[in-house]
Amino acid sequence: MAEQTTDRGALRVLSLYEGFFSGGARVLHSSVVAGLHGQGRQRHAVLSIHDDVRREGARQRMVDDPRYRQLTAAGVRVTSLGRSTEVPHDPEAVSDAEAEVLARALGDTDVVLSLKEQPLRLLSRRDLLPDRPVVACLHRSDPQNQGSGLGHLLRAADDGRLAAVVCCAESTRAAYEAAGVPAHLLRVIPNGVDLTRFRPVPAARRLALRGAHRLPADGVVVTYAARYDAMKNPGLFLAAARELLGRDAGAHVVLCGAGMSPANPDLGADLVLAFADRPDLLARVHLLGVRHDMERVLAASDVVALTSAFGEAAPLCLIEGAMCGAVPVTTPVGDSARIVDGIGLVTGFDPAEIAAAWLEAAARRDALTAALVTARPRFSHVRMLSAYAATVERAHRGLGLTLARG
Structure with missing residues (x-):
C-alpha cells in the first residue's frame, strides 16, 4: 500500500x-x-x-x-x-x-x-x-x-x-x-466528478473506441449504466430499447453495471420478454457488465439513459455521461431533472416516448455540445x-x- x-x-x-x-x-x-x-x-x-x-x-x-x-x-x-x-x-x-x-x-x-x-x-x-x-x-x-x-x-x-x-x-x-x-x-x-477523467474525446478517438466495442461509426449508441436492480427499472429500459432498435436499423444499445451480463439469468429472462418477437434485434444489444473504464464507454455514446422508477438522488451516470459528451435522458426521479436541465431531456415512463427521446437527443447532440461544455464547472x-x-x-x-x- x-x-x-x-x-x-x-x-x-x-x-x-x-x-x-x-x-x-x-x-x-x-x-x-x-x-x-x-x-x-x-x-x-x-x-x-x-x-x-x-x-x-x-x-x-x-x-x-x-x-x-x-x-x-x-x-x-x-x-x-x-x-x-x-x-x-x-x-x-x-x-x-x-x-x-x-x-x-x-x-x-x-x-x-x-x-x-x-x-x-x-x-x-x-x-x-x-x-x-x-x-x-x-x-x-x-x-x-x-x-x-x-x-x-x-x-x-x-x-x-x-x-x-x-x-x-x-x-x-x-x-x-x-x-x-x-x-x-x-x-x-x-x-x-473528476473532469480530467470524464471529458469528450477527439473524433478520431471516438471512432476508435466505437470500433473496440464493435459499435458502428455513425449509428446512434445509447448507453445504460446501472446495476441490475428493480430501482433502476431494467425492464423499462429494455422495452424502450426494443422500440429504438425496431425504429432505427443502425442504432445500438449498451448495458453496463453489476448484473448487466449474460451470466445474470434474470436479465436473460428480461431480454427474452422484450425481444421475443424480434430476436434478430439482440445482435445490437451489448452486455458489458461491470466496467472500470466508463469514461471510454460514455465517450463513445450519443446518449446516456436512466429509466429508474424510484430511489434516485443525483445519479452519477447522468453527470459522467454528460461530461463525456453524451446527452443525458432520464425519467423524473430524484434530482435527475435538475441535473439534465439545459443539457438533456426528461421523459415519462412509456417505452415509445423514451425511445423517441433517445433519437431526439442523439439528433441534437452536436447542438447541445456548447451547453454541455458550459455546464462542466458546476459538476466539478x-x-x-x-x-x-x-x-x-x-x-x-x-x-x-x-x-x-x-
Missing part, C-alpha cells in the same frame, strides 16, 4: 462502509475520501463491515474492488470486520470481537463518516463512541426502503450523535426531513471536495451547520 504523507496535526476521519461492491454511492464516497486524504489536512481511514458480499448474482470481494484499490493507492488505511454475506449473521448484532476492532478504529478517530445510514447500527453500543461527532452521508431519496437504516439514523439524531447529514441532492434532503431528520442537520452537497469534484472538507471540520469543532442548498 502506498503511503500518503499527511500533516502531523491532520484531522483523523473514519468512514464506515457496509461493504465494497459496485454502486454510485461507493464510487462517490471513495473519491471524496481519497481526495481529502491526499490534500493532507485530514487523515482518512475506512472500516468495512463486510469483507465480501453477494449482490446482483455475483460474489464481490473487498480486495478485488476498484474502490478498495483506489483508496489504498492513495494511502488510505482500509480494514474490515470480516463479515461475509455467504455466512448467516444477525445484521443488527455486534460481537465482542467486532466491538474490539471497532473500538480500536474509533480510538484513532476525531470524526466518523457513515456511507449511507445502515452502518450506524455499529454505533448502537454507546461505549464504542465516546464524544465522536458523526456525519451521515446519504445518496438515496427513499428512506422508507432502507430497512432498519432510517431507525438508526433517527436514533443517532435523538442521541445527539449526529453533527450533520450530508445529502447529495435536494430530493434526499426533502425526503429525510419528511421522515423526521431535524432540518438543521441536513446539508446538500451536490455530486461532482473540486467544489464537492471543498464542501465535504468544510463539513467534516465543522463537525469536529462542534459548530452549527448552516443549511446549504445547491
